[in-house]
């Protein structure tokens with residue numbers, strides 16, 4: 001059984017790295033924003049796709065409308081870590097897992113207790129004044145009316161989230177490459193592996209225990225040593 005091979009990979013390794021996509025968060029009822037659609041209360045927004053709204057250009061030009069979308073579609077304050085988040089935190093605590101690399105911005109890995117979380121796309125929990133760089137938490141953003149402004153200098157606050165058209169942080173990418181290239185077991189879950197940088201990062205893995213957990217097939221299935229076409233929760237439920 002595939003799941004037995006997975007359990008054997010986990011039990012025999014002390015250098016596991018996990019890479020997670022939107023599917024990790026959807027099991028906490030956080031929708032993949034790429035599928036965010038429907039009626040927007042703000043008529044400006046209905047003309048744009050989520051990708052356009054979550055772009056650097058849109059943020060700079062239509063900051064108020066950006067925040068209208070962002071607050072309702074990107075921030076889920078009541079979301080709780082699920083089985084996958086919790087199992088990964090326990091694997092780290094036991095010394096088996098070295099890093100979680102995530103494309104999600106919700107902070108649920110840290111909420112589950114993970115310490116070494118590499119957030120490729122940043123986090124909704126960090127926000128900075130574009131003028132004086134003062135830090136603000138997510139509640140400050142949620143409590144703001146229209147455009148969140150700095151309490152010190154009235155500068156516009158920007159979420160520490162990588163928007164479309166923005167480049168990924170080099171240090172964050174390098175740290176990811178470093179963990180992946182040294183990993184014994186590399187588990188990729190909840191991503192179709194169709195978007196940068198996930199696809200590129202796979203090539204840095206040099207081991208022979210590449211595990212893909214995804215409900216549907218991915219372009220990299222032929223590179224995997226083990227494919228589990230089930231939900232992440234089902235798989236990680238067998239570990240803890």
Ligand SMILES: [Zn+2]
Nearest residue numbers: 129132150153
């Ligand atoms: Zn400021």
